[in-house]
Amino acid sequence: MLGDPPRYRVISKLGFGSFSTVWLVRDRVLSRTVALKVVEAEQTGHSRELGILQRLAVPPSAPSKDPCAIQLLDSFETTSANGVHQVFVTELVVPILDPWFLSPFRPRVTKDVLRQTVEALAFIHSRGIAHGDLYPSNFGLAVHEFDQFSDAEIWAMTDVPETWPLVPAFDDHVDPNSFPPYYSVRILDFGSAYLVDGSPSPRHDTPAYYSAPEIAFSRATLGKRAYAPWDQRSDIWSLAITFHNLVGARGIYDESLFGIDTKYLPHYMVSLCDEIPDAWRDYLASRKYPSDRTPHGHADEIWKQKEEQFTRLGVDNPPGLVKLMRRMLVLDPARRPTAAELLGDPYFVGTKAIKTDVGGDGVL
Numbered sequence: 001m002l003g004d005p006p007r008y009r010v011i012s013k014l015g016f017g018s019f020s021t022v023w024l025v026r027d028r029v030l031s032r033t034v035a036l037k038v039v040e041a042e043q044t045g046h047s048r049e050l051g052i053l054q055r056l057a058v059p060p061s062a063p064s065k066d067p068c069a070i071q072l073l074d075s076f077e078t079t080s081a082n083g084v085h086q087v088f089v090t091e092l093v094v095p096i097l098d099p100w101f102l103s104p105f106r107p108r109v110t111k112d113v114l115r116q117t118v119e120a121l122a123f124i125h126s127r128g129i130a131h132g133d134l135y136p137s138n139f140g141l142a143v144h145e146f147d148q149f150s151d152a153e154i155w156a157m158t159d160v161p162e163t164w165p166l167v168p169a170f171d172d173h174v175d176p177n178s179f180p181p182y183y184s185v186r187i188l189d190f191g192s193a194y195l196v197d198g199s200p201s202p203r204h205d206t207p208a209y210y211s212a213p214e215i216a217f218s219r220a221t222l223g224k225r226a227y228a229p230w231d232q233r234s235d236i237w238s239l240a241i242t243f244h245n246l247v248g249a250r251g252i253y254d255e256s257l258f259g260i261d262t263k264y265l266p267h268y269m270v271s272l273c274d275e276i277p278d279a280w281r282d283y284l285a286s287r288k289y290p291s292d293r294t295p296h297g298h299a300d301e302i303w304k305q306k307e308e309q310f311t312r313l314g315v316d317n318p319p320g321l322v323k324l325m326r327r328m329l330v331l332d333p334a335r336r337p338t339a340a341e342l343l344g345d346p347y348f349v350g351t352k353a354i355k356t357d358v359g360g361d362g363v364l
Contacts, residue, residue, distance in 0.1 A: 019043040041083030052190040068120035070188040093140030111316045115351040116185035122339035132192035134238035135210040208262045212237035213331045220263040233333035240328035274299030320347040
């Protein structure tokens with residue numbers, strides 16, 4: 001039992017990250033299942049996450065019934081042989097996508113989900129916060145009725161205790177009867193987030209594949225551990241790359257890219273955006289891309305191919321999605337739209353906002 005006084009009983013391990021482990025627990029005081037995140041002892045004194053989560057808290061009396069960001073329910077410290085650990089208790093969410101196997105939603109609902117990810121990011125940014133680690137694993141779906149299951153039923157669903165309680169993956173669209181209508185998108189894991197108040201940004205922890213150009217170029221030229229300043233505009237780029245995954249299109253870059261070295265990532269970004277920043281020219285000229293892996297075609301041709309791919313996948317309005325992503329994927333961060341501006345994009349006309357629930361009629 002964890003808590004002060006003890007109230008949280010561990011049911012299963014949900015997952016772990018670079019600096020923390022997350023557990024599925026039962027709150028014996030309120031009789032509900034929640035997630036409990038234990039931060040590594042050596043990171044506890046440096047973590048900004050508690051303050052970020054408190055800033056993102058939405059009172060139960062707020063007009064919108066869904067808060068967009070994962071909600072903090074409790075926090076405390078616990079001591080182990082390794083030292084003092086910060087502990088957060090949050091609402092329970094499940095990941096939108098398994099990292100390795102995609103389970104596409106129905107096309108109409110996928111469009112709603114994309115809108116909700118933008119809405120969630122706009123909410124976070126409106127609180128003065130930059131996330132810094134946006135990729136599919138850090139987007140989840142709120143689970144409002146998990147409390148009805150017993151521990152034995154939960155173990156049966158998760159199969160092996162050391163896994164997330166994931167929605168099964170299928171070759172085609174998910175069975176429309178397998179998702180109730182009350183799922184709504186949440187952004188989670190604020191361990192890398194910071195308050196944009198004029199202070200320097202922390203180290204950026206987004207995987208290279210989802211990193212914005214201002215970060216990728218610094219890593220390519222100075223090394224993978226190089227520091228590069230970033231802010232909310234970097235989140236916009238990462239979200240666009242995430243869109244590509246959420247519609248079932250997998251990687252936006254050539255999969256062979258990461259089999260070589262991320263030092264070639266700027267080459268792909270230039271090919272995708274069809275522009276070359278002056279500060280990049282010497283680097284690109286000095287490090288020619290391997291001839292057998294040269295990015296093919298100009299940006300217009302690449303995006304035409306992606307539009308065709310989206311069409312094959314059954315994406316709603318592929319030309320509109322391409323235009324939206326190209327608005328977001330701009331090398332110069334100053335020219336990227338804000339999340340709030342993206343909500344007015346023509347692609348999202350007729351989509352459902354977070355406060356109205358994702359599925360609407362229950363068909364996902």
